[in-house]
Amino acid sequence: MxxxxxxxxxxxxxxxxxxxxxxxxxxxxxxxxxxxxxxxxxxxxxxxxxxxxxxxxxxxxxxxxxxxxxxxxxxxxxxxxxxxxxWVDIPEAYRLISSDENGKIDAVMPFGIENYINKMEEYAPGSRKAAEYIFSCGQQNLRVLAQMGKCKNVFDQIKLLAANRDFLHNSSKSVNEVLSLLDMPQRARNIFKAYWAYLCADCDNLSFFHYLQMVNTYIELGSVIPxxxxxxxxxxxxxxxxxxxxxxxxxxxxxxxxxxxxxxxxxxxxxxxxxxxxxxxxxxxxxxxxxxxxxxxxxxxxxxxxxxxxTFSGSGFCVWLGLNKSAKELGLDNYSYFIFPDADDVKQFKLMGHPDTNRVQNTICPNAAFEGASPEGTSILSMTTLFNSFWWDNVPEEDYFRVKNEFASSMIDTFEKATGIKIREHIEEIEIASPETFARFTLNPHGTIYGYxxxxxxxxxxxxxxxxxxxxxxxxxxxxxxxxxxxxxxxxxxxxxxxxxxxxxxxxxxx
Amino acid sequence: MIKHTALSLLRDLKAFIGIKKERLDAIDAAPDTAVESSFGVNMLADAMHPDRISLEVKEVKKDRFGSFLVLISGERRTLPSAKPGQFIVIKPSVTGIKYSRAVYIAFAERTSYTVFIPQTDDSEAEKLVNARKGDIFEATSPAGLGFYQPLRDSGNIFVCCDKEGFGASEAFRNDKELQERVKVYTHLAGAVDTENGNSQLSVFLRECKLIDGTLFIFGSEDFVTLIKKTAEDCGLIKKRIRYDIISPGKIFPDEEKKYVCRVKRGSEEFDVLCYGHMPLSASLEYAGVECNINCMSGTCGYCRMKLVSGDISVHFPEGEEPVRMADAKHGFIHPCRSYPLSDLTVII
The missing domain is CATH 3.50.50.60 (FAD/NAD(P)-binding domain)
Incomplete structure (x- = not known):
């Protein structure tokens, strides 16, 4: 042996x-x-x-x-x-297409903390102070994490925490709990919370610390793909x-x-x-x-x-499209699209359990980031959503392909409706993965893609x-x-x- | 922006300490029973896509051009579902098949597949054509990308096949949902330009310009290449042309194109003879080396291995080579569609 x-x-x-x-x-x-x-x-x-x-x-x-x-x-x-x-640099943080009590949201957010805050102020006047506070908390988080490991005893830890009051205050709270304490327009909150879909948890439950860690890193450092x-x-x-x-x-x-x-x-x-x-x-x-x-x-x-x-996290559902028109011809100008029919994350999260009600998606178009992502005259869209229930566990084998296709079709509809871009007639290649697909290839329970x-x-x-x-x-x-x-x-x-x-x-x- | 006071410091410290405590208390309160191991979607995955299925020959129906084999499950009560245009790969087994052979499913039911094995020069295919009732084969689950997808394909379906792809065309003809809108052109004779009673090739060549739907092409490499080019010349756009090539090539030996393949597998190292007329995987399997073949069409990547030295040729339309960019960068090939041009060294 x-x-x-x-x-x-x-x-x-x-x-x-x-x-x-x-x-x-x-x-x-x-x-x-x-x-x-x-x-x-x-x-x-x-x-x-x-x-x-x-x-x-x-x-x-x-x-x-x-x-x-x-x-x-x-x-x-x-x-x-x-x-x-x-490496390829991603050109912008995200485009959020949604709606709230003030009407339609269509916000393209840049990388760079200062850029992000400025843009936020454009979309939601009066948000600057709160946004600056949030990102200062992000920097504080990083300092605390860097120093926590150097604390020799519990007294050192208490001293460190006492010197970083915002970290201490926010660490035990959810995203919505912290935001509710800030004088921040609801529109700004909704734009800031856009990344919740990446974590498959609504902001009543999502830890502010964790969410901010992710957002701060994205916005400060930008992101890349190979x-x-x-x-x-x-x-x-x-x-x-x-x-x-x-x-x-x-x-x-x-x-x-x-x-x-x-x-x-x-x-x-x-x-x-x-x-x-x-x-x-x-x-x-x-x-x-x-x-x-x-x-x-x-x-x-x-x-x-x-x-x-x-508790298991969400099970993935993805649709990949190879389109026979270029991104420019189709009007696919952005890299990352967060599409939520309603910006109320708690409400949307509840609706993500069933294919009849789940209309949340994050869709990317690599061609918006770099040339050569696909052959000239073509483009790619990768659409992802999550199911936070185990609905797919009960799909009979004889219905599986039909149900899978129907939901994929609904994702295409959602994208077309949100962006106004017609893609269906340009589909040259399509591949669809349901929770069964992910279970098959990874052996993950329920086909979850986000761990616990x-x-x-x-x-x-x-x-x-x-x-x-x-x-x-x-x-x-x-x-x-x-x-x-x-x-x-x-x-x-x-x-x-x-x-x-x-x-x-x-x-x-x-x- | 949030006002902090001495009182809130104590409250926040308590809450912070509580983060760890709350989790540990919740863990402690959880049951210590066996962890859940069975999940619906995972069981569905096992049922729909098992790695291997055991098939027994129930019936053999021979004709001039090959045999229809009716295969039933050797172990399971039901078989994974198959879409028209898909195939199974019959693996090397005790019935004497030396290398993997992909065969189209002409008709699929829950408990049986009817596959068509064309008569060819391939000695391994001959063993299947002459299969007997009771023979047992091991095979992959249905695979292949040559199936109809309503989100992509036109409602009107045209299928063009030669002997190798005949099983696929039968599957489209047999499908209840598709049969009303399928038109099939078959070319079962030998050479691709033969015009006789067994060929609708000349009809296809005449009608090609009128195709107003999606064309599916199944067959040998020469045939698919010809039909694809004809379709493109007739103005059919890429989106409307689907094709599948699973012919493994001629049998060996061909002394003129014989090479040595040095195989490295873990701590083992050994030499195998490979031949220019056969895909590398066929030569390896013939020598008893497992290659994890899942498609024989080069598209799935399951057989990927690293080519350390030597030359190969890969017969795919330019721009549609199935090896992924990062795999090509690191020297990986798909041996099921790679033909040796020299001595080789591979790492499995």
Whole structure:
């Protein structure tokens, strides 16, 4: 049985990040991926003349230029791939198309904090002071996070918190709770909250701290995507593993994480292979690990309780369109469209449980960001929404394709109605993914794409403050990825893998 | 902007401390029962797209141009659903098939598939043409992109196929929803320019200019290339032309185009003979090397492997090569549609 220093179960963003950092750090790594290609959601597919990214809309935390280093940038610099990827800058933050009690909203928001605040003031006069306060809170958050790790004892922590009153005040509150305390026009609030769809939680439940972390990073640093789609990052990370004495095994499913005397010992696979290691980083969900991969008798009670306390986040539904007209010809001038029939996020979130009422979408047009996103004279639209119920669990197989097509058609209708742009007659290629599709390719429970729901008592701050680095009582077992200690999305998933790897390199990982 | 006081400091500190406590209390109050493992959508995924299905030959109906095999499930009560235009890939198995062979499903029911195996030079296809009742095959779930999609395709459907694609045209003809608006042109004879009673190719060539719908083309590479070009010359736009090529090419051996492929797989390293007339995957499978074939058309990417050295040719229309950009950057190929031009080294 071959022995490794670390085995990574699953090659999604978290697993790849962990594997690459560990391999670069001198560990002998084995990454096992059930699919034919690592990446998980970070991949792409081709249809005819087009190549579609499965999931990446914009990468948060990479930063612009050498002086603005986001968390993802630090990771990629650590493993030496920042300069190996062809990056494209996203031209603007988003276009929000919605309506509120004051009428239709059609707001194109720029990157750059000052630009953003100025634009906000144009759309919602009287919002400047509140917007400046919000972004100052964002800067305060970053300072607190940077210094919290240096606190030697609880008194240092209290001193730090007392010196950062806005952070302390807002950290336990939801987005809507904080905004309700500010003298801020409702229109401005609605524009500011546009990113809630990225987190699949309404702003009554979404932690203000977490939401602001994400928004502040996006607006301050801007965002990027790889020209060759997210697979370019995936392949670069996989290459780091392979070229640093690591092995990557694809088309192989881990069937057991072997545990003895409360510690991991290795893994077994469906192909009958066995590998040993004292450290396992699991990129699969804790639900998958504790229901399928680890024998019942070895699972600590605390791990079971932790799993059973969680609530799954939203299941994804995507429509990819290859259009036979250019973005310019069609009038697709913007990169990211947030379309909510009504800006009331709490109301919209409730309606996202059923295909008859779910009309929320985030749609991107890569051609608005860069030439060459698709062949000349063509363009791409990638439409995404989420279902926050398990409605799709009950679709009979004989109805599945019809229901899937009907909902995809409704998403196209919603886009056309909101933007006034006719796209239906120009569809040259179409691909549709429902929760079943995501379940099939990732094995995620319910086909969820956003890990566990960031509900009030399970937001990022709550997780960070209450979890150990491993999220498990089993020695040597770590979790990385969208179900990890942080939240969901590319940067969070990679970040958990980065954190796990650094901890393992520092401590040996067997604690 | 928010006024803070000494009193609010205490309140906020309490709330902050409560963040961690509230979560830990909620975890503690949660049950320690077994974690939920069964989810409707995941079970649906397993039912609709299993990695492998076991099929038994129930009936064989031979004709001049090949055989219709009626296949039933070897293990499951029902089979995954299939759309007209889709195929299954029959895997190398104990019945003697040496390499994967994609065959179109001419008729699909919940408990059986009827597939058409054309008579060709391919020795592995011959084994299937001569299959017997009771033979067992392992196959993939239905796959392929040559199916009708109402959100993309015109209501009027035209299908043009040769012997290789005949099963797909039968599927369109047999489909209750589509059959009223399908017109099929079949060319079952040998050479593509033969005009005889088994070919409607000349009819298609005459009527091509009048096509006012979506054209589906199924068959061998030469045939699809000819029909596609004809359709484009007749003014049919790209959006209205769908095609699928799954012919694996001629049998080996061809001593003139014989090469050595060095295979690296984990810690193993070994040599395999490969031939210029066969896709690389067929040569590898013939030598007993598993390649994870899922389509034989080059489009799914499941068989992707890294080409470290050597030359290959890939027969795809320019701009429609199915290898993803980042994969091409890192040297990955799809061996099911890659034909060796020299000695090769690959990493599986």
């Amino acid at each position: 071959k022995k490794y220093d670390v085995i990574v179960v699953g090659g999604g963003n978290g697993g790849l990040a962990a594997g690459a950092v560990l391999a670069k750090g001198g560990k002998n790594v084995l990454l096992i991926e059930k699919s034919h290609s690592p990446g998980g959601f970070a991949t792409s597919f081709r249809r005819g003349r087009f190549e579609f990214d499965v999931s990446l809309h914009e990468l948060n935390g990479f930063g612009r230029g050498k002086e603005a280093l986001g968390g993802v940038r630090v990771l990629f610099d650590t493993i030496g791939i920042s300069d190996k990827i062809n 020209f060759m789609r997210s697979l370019e990052m995936t392949n670069a990370m996989a290459e780091v593993i392979s070229s640093n004495n690591g092995d990557i095994l694809v088309n192989e499913t881990v069937t057991e994480i072997v545990v003895e005397n409360g510690a991991v010992k290795g893994v077994k696979t469906a192909g009958g292979k066995e590998f040993s290691a004292d450290v396992v980083v699991c990129n699969a969900s804790p639900h998958s690990a504790f229901s399928k991969l680890i024998k019942k008798e070895h699972i600590p009670e605390g791990d079971l309780k932790r799993c059973n306390f969680r 729901l960031g509900k009030k008592n399970d937001g990022v701050l709550a997780r960070t403050l209450s979890e150990n680095k491993r999220m498990s009582g089993i020695k040597g077992l770590y979790f990385a990825g969208g179900y990890g200690t942080k939240m969901n999305g590319y940067s969070s998933a990679m970040s958990t893998g980065f954190d796990a790897a650094r901890h393992i390199l520092r401590t040996g990982g067997k604690d």
